[in-house]
Amino acid sequence: xxxxxxxxxxxxxxxxxxxxxxxxxxxxxxxxxxxxxxxxxxxxxxxxxxxxxxxxxxxxxxxxxxxxxxxxxxxxxxxxxxxxxxxxxxxxxxxxxxxxxxxxxxxxxxxxxxxxxxxxxxxxxxxxxxxxxxxxxxxxxxxxxxxxxxxxxxxxxxxxxxxxxxxxxxxxxxxxxxxxxxxxxxxxxxxxxxxxxxxxxxxxxxxxxxxxxxxxxxxxxxxxxxxxxxxxxxxxxxxxxxxxxxxxxxxxxxxxxxxxxxxxxxxxxxxxxxxxxxxxxxxxxxxxxxxxxxxxxxxxxxxxxxxxxxxxxxxxxxxxxxxxxxxxxxxxxxxxxxxxxxxxxxxxxxxxxxxxxxxxxxxxxxxxxxxxxxxxxxxxxxxxxxxxxxxxxxxxxxxxxxxxxxxxxxxxxxxxxxxxxxxxxxxxxxxxxxxxxxxxxxxxxxxxxxxxxxxxxxxxxxxxxxxxxxxxxxxxxxxxxxxxxxxxxxxxxxxxxxxx
Amino acid sequence: xxxxxxxxxxxxxxxxxxxxxxxxxxxxxxxxxxxxxxxxxxxxxxxxxxxxxxxxxxxxxxxxxxxxxxxxxxxxxxxxxxxxxxxxxxxxxxxxxxxxxxxxxxxxxxxxxxxxxxxxxxxxxxxxxxxxxxxxxxxxxxxxxxxxxxxxxxxxxxxxxxxxxxxxxxxxxxxxxxxxxxxxxxxxxxxxxxxxxxxxxxxxxxxxxxxxxxxxxxxxxxxxxxxxxxxxxxxxxxxxxxxxxxxxxxxxxxxxxxxxxxxxxxxxxxxxxxxxxxxxxxxxxxxxxxxxxxxxxxxxxxxxxxx
Numbered sequence: 001x002x003x004x005x006x007x008x009x010x011x012x013x014x015x016x017x018x019x020x021x022x023x024x025x026x027x028x029x030x031x032x033x034x035x036x037x038x039x040x041x042x043x044x045x046x047x048x049x050x051x052x053x054x055x056x057x058x059x060x061x062x063x064x065x066x067x068x069x070x071x072x073x074x075x076x077x078x079x080x081x082x083x084x085x086x087x088x089x090x091x092x093x094x095x096x097x098x099x100x101x102x103x104x105x106x107x108x109x110x111x112x113x114x115x116x117x118x119x120x121x122x123x124x125x126x127x128x129x130x131x132x133x134x135x136x137x138x139x140x141x142x143x144x145x146x147x148x149x150x151x152x153x154x155x156x157x158x159x160x161x162x163x164x165x166x167x168x169x170x171x172x173x174x175x176x177x178x179x180x181x182x183x184x185x186x187x188x189x190x191x192x193x194x195x196x197x198x199x200x201x202x203x204x205x206x207x208x209x210x211x212x213x214x215x216x217x218x219x220x221x222x223x224x225x226x227x228x229x230x231x232x233x234x235x236x237x238x239x240x241x242x243x244x245x246x247x248x249x250x251x252x253x254x255x256x257x258x259x260x261x262x263x264x265x266x267x268x269x270x271x272x273x274x275x276x277x278x279x280x281x282x283x284x285x286x287x288x289x290x291x292x293x294x295x296x297x298x299x300x301x302x303x304x305x306x307x308x309x310x311x312x313x314x315x316x317x318x319x320x321x322x323x324x325x326x327x328x329x330x331x332x333x334x335x336x337x338x339x340x341x342x343x344x345x346x347x348x349x350x351x352x353x354x355x356x357x358x359x360x361x362x363x364x365x366x367x368x369x370x371x372x373x374x375x376x377x378x379x380x381x382x383x384x385x386x387x388x389x390x391x392x393x394x395x396x397x398x399x400x401x402x403x404x405x406x407x408x409x410x411x412x413x414x415x416x417x418x419x420x421x422x423x424x425x426x427x428x429x430x431x432x433x434x435x436x437x438x439x440x441x442x443x444x445x446x447x448x449x450x451x452x453x454x455x456x457x458x459x460x461x462x463x464x465x466x467x468x469x470x471x472x473x474x475x476x477x478x479x480x481x482x483x484x485x486x487x488x489x490x491x492x493x494x495x496x497x498x499x500x
Numbered sequence: 501x502x503x504x505x506x507x508x509x510x511x512x513x514x515x516x517x518x519x520x521x522x523x524x525x526x527x528x529x530x531x532x533x534x535x536x537x538x539x540x541x542x543x544x545x546x547x548x549x550x551x552x553x554x555x556x557x558x559x560x561x562x563x564x565x566x567x568x569x570x571x572x573x574x575x576x577x578x579x580x581x582x583x584x585x586x587x588x589x590x591x592x593x594x595x596x597x598x599x600x601x602x603x604x605x606x607x608x609x610x611x612x613x614x615x616x617x618x619x620x621x622x623x624x625x626x627x628x629x630x631x632x633x634x635x636x637x638x639x640x641x642x643x644x645x646x647x648x649x650x651x652x653x654x655x656x657x658x659x660x661x662x663x664x665x666x667x668x669x670x671x672x673x674x675x676x677x678x679x680x681x682x683x684x685x686x687x688x689x690x691x692x693x694x695x696x697x698x699x700x701x702x703x704x705x706x707x708x709x710x711x712x713x714x715x716x717x718x719x720x721x722x723x724x725x726x727x728x729x730x731x732x733x734x735x736x737x738x739x740x741x742x743x744x745x746x747x748x749x750x751x752x753x754x755x756x757x758x759x760x761x762x763x764x765x766x767x768x769x770x771x772x773x774x775x776x777x778x779x780x781x782x783x784x785x786x787x788x789x790x791x792x793x794x795x796x797x798x799x800x801x802x803x804x805x806x807x
Binding site: 208209210212213214215216217218219221285286287327330331332333334335 | 586587588606608609610611613614628629630631632663664666669692693694695697698
């Protein structure tokens with residue numbers, strides 16, 4: 001039976017070796033994979049693990065093999081709101097969604113603005129063991145937007161923080177944003193901005209447009225996001241620093257980022273699964289399950305976001321997984337908190353929004369959900385496995401490397417050369433394997449996900465491992481299912497269920 | 501008709517006319533020595549008011565009582581709501597008490613939609629945030645029809661804070677359904693950015709709109725708008741968008757002046773205009789009871805009870 005793990009020989013509960021047969025790497029031709037000692041030891045037809053006594057067999061006939069997914073943006077709520085999520089439950093959700101690494105946002109209580117707190121979160125991730133947890137550090141003390149947190153201390157800590165963000169709040173002060181962008185150059189950091197002009201969004205509830213007017217809910221104009229992104233791109237260019245734009249949600253934002261990349265500026269961007277699939281029409285129910293920051297936008301914005309992700313303007317998909325307790329959501333719209341869960345549905349949503357529409361092939365999905373986020377997050381052993389590959393200036397007409405102060409050798413001139421993405425990703429599988437060969441090559445860390453594209457089932461929140469149920473996709477029929485996830489050769493998910 | 505009355509858009513033209521015709525009949529009750537019908541005897545109507553609105557609450561209370569319903573007034577002040585009980589828990593409490601209809605006034609847009617998911621009885625929106633106030637629109641249409649004899653083709657100009665006005669939203673929707681031609685006049689800051697998609701015309705010049713109006717409806721300027729830079733000063737607002745005697749002279753002879761109340765005399769409407777013969781402001785209040793009787797009667801199956 002497909003996807004069913006078997007033990008061909010006597011073996012312990014946690015064998016050191018796995019043989020995966022018939023998997024289609026990046027959706028390409030089927031191959032067999034031997035995982036041993038945490039790495040992909042061998043690839044080819046008929047590697048039956050005979051050389052590895054005790055190896056377990058996983059029949060992956062028809063399943064797509066992708067590198068383990070990497071999320072740049074998740075709220076794991078610990079410490080502070082363990083009723084909504086913990087590192088343990090959040091990483092379980094991540095594993096079930098096919099993720100092998102997640103970045104934990106800093107808006108915990110206490111805020112992750114010191115080396116002590118980021119190390120605590122990092123250790124909780126290590127204990128949970130299902131998924132690497134990379135803490136994001138706050139840019140400003142207490143997310144208050146008034147003075148810089150000790151970014152260097154967080155970078156030098158055991159958590160090795162490289163992404164800094166006040167996510168949930170915007171670093172709206174232009175001087176503070178400039179200083180943050182400049183300061184993190186010393187340790188190859190990146191500032192991930194939650195782009196929301198605060199004065200333009202006071203009390204804002206839904207995208208400003210036809211829907212906000214009809215529903216009588218305070219409007220959240222696109223310009224509130226776009227003005228900050230434009231300013232930050234200019235600041236990043238001015239000081240030669242790396243900017244990452246969180247959860248891009250408007251067509252105008254895509255245009256601004258496209259133009260910044262065309263100039264060779266060091267700007268990367270992410271889009272959430274929900275902004276790729278849902279529109280502000282859903283607010284007409286006044287059900288706060290659809291209340292999110294930034295808000296759901298129009299169908300035209302969704303189309304532009306999909307196009308931007310396809311052509312590489314938007315580098316990656318990030319979930320902005322934001323679990324909330326029922327009492328924070330089962331209220332009037334204006335009284336409810338912002339946010340949606342996303343880790344357990346992200347790949348299926350991207351499948352529906354990008355693959356079924358022909359905008360990305362599976363190699364493209366691997367790039368946008370694994371290789372690029374790993375590169376932006378400077379993660380070892382995830383995605384490309386090629387640390388330091390910063391996909392700056394990818395996409396249309398990119399001039400390659402920006403004017404940063406980094407050695408050229410630091411930027412993966414090999415497999416991920418600038419301009420290599422974009423339209424080229426529409427190629428068929430085998431070509432994708434070649435280009436992304438480092439992802440699934442012998443010797444690479446065995447961070448993998450096996451995905452069955454065939455099923456079509458309604459999303460059932462009750463089956464989620466997240467402690468929270470605030471998924472906007474509840475009841476929606478989506479394609480696909482994550483069958484197995486491997487973290488350094490060890491299964492965290494088997495048969496679609498948590499391993500161990 | 502739907503089970504609930506939450507948006508004026510819930511009403512078809514036939515529904516709306518049925519309510520207005522029923523209100524016409526029920527208005528005659530007010531002229532009888534005993535102003536009470538037994539129609540809703542044994543039914544329970546809860547007035548759930550999260551905002552102070554004596555006028556609307558009393559109107560619904562009078563309407564329900566004239567139909568012999570039992571009325572429970574549940575106000576946010578001094579109740580469990582003040583102690584932080586959620587709307588959902590309050591709804592479940594009302595449900596357990598067997599409310600046949602819940603009339604809700606709430607500061608949050610969409611609160612009646614949420615309530616309708618949690619109770620089995622009919623939900624009547626008595627004003628939700630900056631969204632809608634459908635019974636106000638019905639009583640306004642009722643007043644227009646009584647004064648001017650028709651709604652079809654009637655030219656109605658609504659003036660003021662359209663962006664935040666539930667009265668404007670409901671009136672625009674209902675009047676469109678009933679065939680009237682609506683023009684909104686406001687400073688551009690107080691119009692929704694996408695107002696171009698609404699089934700009405702939009703203008704910025706009140707004096708220009710008045711000669712082509714059969715009805716002019718003045719909206720209340722809320723105190724909080726005055727301090728939030730939507731317009732430079734109250735005086736300037738009043739000069740540009742207030743209805744004074746000079747502007748009233750621009751109206752056709754037959755035209756009427758409406759205001760949902762409470763008024764800011766001297767701001768959006770001059771005292772002499774509010775008190776003039778063209779003004780329907782006091783009539784609107786009286787008509788409110790008849791229209792709300794009709795709504796409760798029709799939603800609670802009053803017609804079946806009589807058979």
